[in-house]
Amino acid sequence: MNHVWELVRKPDNIPIVALLVFVIVYTWWAFHKALKNDRQGYLDEARLSEKIQVWPNLVRVEFLASLFVMVILVFWSFLIDAPLEEAANPTLTPNPSKAPWYFLGLQEMLVYFDPWIAGVVMPSLIIVGLMAIPYIDINEKGNGYYTFKERKFSIITFCVGFLILWVSLINLGTFWRGPGWYLFFPWEEWDTHRVVALTNVDLSEVFGIHTRRADYSLNPAAIVFGSAVILGYYSLIGAYWLKKRNSDLIKKLGFLRYNIVAFLFLTMTALPIKMILRIGFNIKYILVTPWFNI
Amino acid sequence: MLKIREKLQQTEVWKSIFRHNYQDTNRNRALQIVDNVFLHLHPVRIPRHATNIGYTWGMGGITFLLFIVLTVTGVILMFYYRPAAEYAYEDMKYLMNDVAFGPLIRNMHRWSAHAMVITVMLHMFRVFLTGSYKAPRQFNWVVGVLLLVLTLLLSFTGYLLPWDQLAIWAVTVGTNMARATPFLGHQGPFGPQLGMRIDNDVRFVLLGGTQVGPPTLLRFYVGHCIFLPLIASIFMAVHFWRIRKDGGISGPVSNDRE
Numbered sequence: 001m002n003h004v005w006e007l008v009r010k011p012d013n014i015p016i017v018a019l020l021v022f023v024i025v026y027t028w029w030a031f032h033k034a035l036k037n038d039r040q041g042y043l044d045e046a047r048l049s050e051k052i053q054v055w056p057n058l059v060r061v062e063f064l065a066s067l068f069v070m071v072i073l074v075f076w077s078f079l080i081d082a083p084l085e086e087a088a089n090p091t092l093t094p095n096p097s098k099a100p101w102y103f104l105g106l107q108e109m110l111v112y113f114d115p116w117i118a119g120v121v122m123p124s125l126i127i128v129g130l131m132a133i134p135y136i137d138i139n140e141k142g143n144g145y146y147t148f149k150e151r152k153f154s155i156i157t158f159c160v161g162f163l164i165l166w167v168s169l170i171n172l173g174t175f176w177r178g179p180g181w182y183l184f185f186p187w188e189e190w191d192t193h194r195v196v197a198l199t200n201v202d203l204s205e206v207f208g209i210h211t212r213r214a215d216y217s218l219n220p221a222a223i224v225f226g227s228a229v230i231l232g233y234y235s236l237i238g239a240y241w242l243k244k245r246n247s248d249l250i251k252k253l254g255f256l257r258y259n260i261v262a263f264l265f266l267t268m269t270a271l272p273i274k275m276i277l278r279i280g281f282n283i284k285y286i287l288v289t290p291w292f293n294i
Numbered sequence: 295m296l297k298i299r300e301k302l303q304q305t306e307v308w309k310s311i312f313r314h315n316y317q318d319t320n321r322n323r324a325l326q327i328v329d330n331v332f333l334h335l336h337p338v339r340i341p342r343h344a345t346n347i348g349y350t351w352g353m354g355g356i357t358f359l360l361f362i363v364l365t366v367t368g369v370i371l372m373f374y375y376r377p378a379a380e381y382a383y384e385d386m387k388y389l390m391n392d393v394a395f396g397p398l399i400r401n402m403h404r405w406s407a408h409a410m411v412i413t414v415m416l417h418m419f420r421v422f423l424t425g426s427y428k429a430p431r432q433f434n435w436v437v438g439v440l441l442l443v444l445t446l447l448l449s450f451t452g453y454l455l456p457w458d459q460l461a462i463w464a465v466t467v468g469t470n471m472a473r474a475t476p477f478l479g480h481q482g483p484f485g486p487q488l489g490m491r492i493d494n495d496v497r498f499v500l501l502g503g504t505q506v507g508p509p510t511l512l513r514f515y516v517g518h519c520i521f522l523p524l525i526a527s528i529f530m531a532v533h534f535w536r537i538r539k540d541g542g543i544s545g546p547v548s549n550d551r552e
Contacts, residue, residue, distance in 0.1 A: 015408035030423045046546040048343035054336045055326040061345050065352050066359050077401035087383040088462040099467040100453050102411050116482045119471025130439045134432030142425040144544035292483035
């Protein structure tokens with residue numbers, strides 16, 4: 001247990017502990033309010049809709065909140081020093097080398113994807129996808145109040161993305177990853193000499209198609225197989241459309257918006273799928289080409 | 295005493311500074327907001343749920359407060375810090391050991407920075423859960439996403455400045471990703487085919503070298519202290535302006551317009 005305490009009290013990890021607590025409390029609180037609104041048939045927000053003067057009502061809240069934050073900040077800064085390690089030394093790589101905590105989700109993705117996906121394509125898609133949300137969510141309900149039943153799909157999708165794929169991967173990267181980026185329980189001492197024999201295989205090899213031939217050149221059959229799997233995965237977009245194209249929702253979404261929603265959704269779910277394949281079945285790549293691997 | 299105060303309030307100087315008295319009337323309450331350059335960001339009247347922390351979580355406002363704290367402490371830190379590899383770490387040691395209140399200022403800067411990343415995320419979470427990005431606030435959500443990215447970049451560039459082991463290796467891990475940029479990185483898909491080498495790809499541009507070194511420190515310093523805060527301030531101005539222009543704080547449609 002000592003090791004948990006060591007991890008938690010590391011000055012730079014305190015905000016992450018705070019983040020986890022905040023996220024849990026706020027998620028509980030938001031769903032509490034949403035389910036209450038859904039259940040009672042009227043909106044709590046609408047009950048508080050009478051207009052009041054900003055001075056003093058809002059200014060007072062802002063002042064008190066500022067005071068509260070400043071007091072916490074000053075106490076925090078008096079009690080805990082920001083870390084300052086030894087001088088920078090480009091020849092001495094610490095193990096593990098961790099990115100700043102808010103990028104640890106992306107660093108964790110490196111286990112499952114090559115850097116061009118985990119470090120470039122995925123972050124870009126996260127940013128673009130977030131920006132696209134208001135334009136692809138055509139549900140007019142649930143604007144300006146807490147609700148769950150009126151927008152189940154969007155809330156579940158966002159919560160999976162934010163709570164599981166972002167916050168919990170930060171938690172994983174901070175508290176569960178040790179030297180060599182191996183998994184350690186938080187209460188386990190970090191063994192810097194740990195070596196794990198990795199017997200990762202590519203997906204095609206599970207089906208008896210070798211990625212490389214005896215002379216180490218790429219096996220065309222494996223490339224065809226890998227491409228088919230990936231195209232097959234994304235062809236779910238078309239399959240679902242064929243099945244549901246006459247539903248009101250798909251018609252209202254329109255062709256372009258539907259494709260964007262479906263592409264972003266499948267790309268997001270590709271991460272947990274690859275995590276399961278990698279951790280559960282030791283699958284390394286789906287597709288290996290001379291230029292890139294997926 | 296009362297007489298002196300009354301006299302004082304009659305003087306030209308006093309009247310030129312304070313445009314109205316402090317009687318508790320609705321008119322004065324409105325003037326208090328409208329006549330004040332800092333407070334006039336607010337509307338004069340708002341729906342009651344806008345003051346309810348259970349609804350707003352207050353995270354947007356706290357983020358702005360932290361940005362101000364970071365600006366003030368950051369400027370103070372700039373007096374003690376030189377962004378050159380041979381001085382940077384020594385300046386940090388000096389700051390932490392010899393400067394009066396140096397550790398307090400630096401701690402406040404670092405903890406506010408961490409806190410700001412958290413509050414920005416929570417602000418986004420709240421705005422999503424209340425559906426506040428929906429019409430007519432779609433564009434302000436986009437601006438908000440840009441501000442989130444800017445916050446992360448500000449934090450990331452600041453991470454390098456202490457120039458200790460933690461700093462350069464965290465930034466090394468982070469910027470190594472740029473090598474793998476498709477087309478633009480020397481290890482990315484189709485990068486080598488387009489002539490990308492370690493000394494001319496997008497990571498080289500970012501770092502000013504083939505590894506995190508003194509030019510990187512200067513680049514990140516200028517980005518951290520001038521370029522990014524400036525851009526963030528501009529987007530913040532747009533963000534706040536658009537809250538007003540898009541009908542104030544979100545709420546159930548019935549009281550959206552008034």
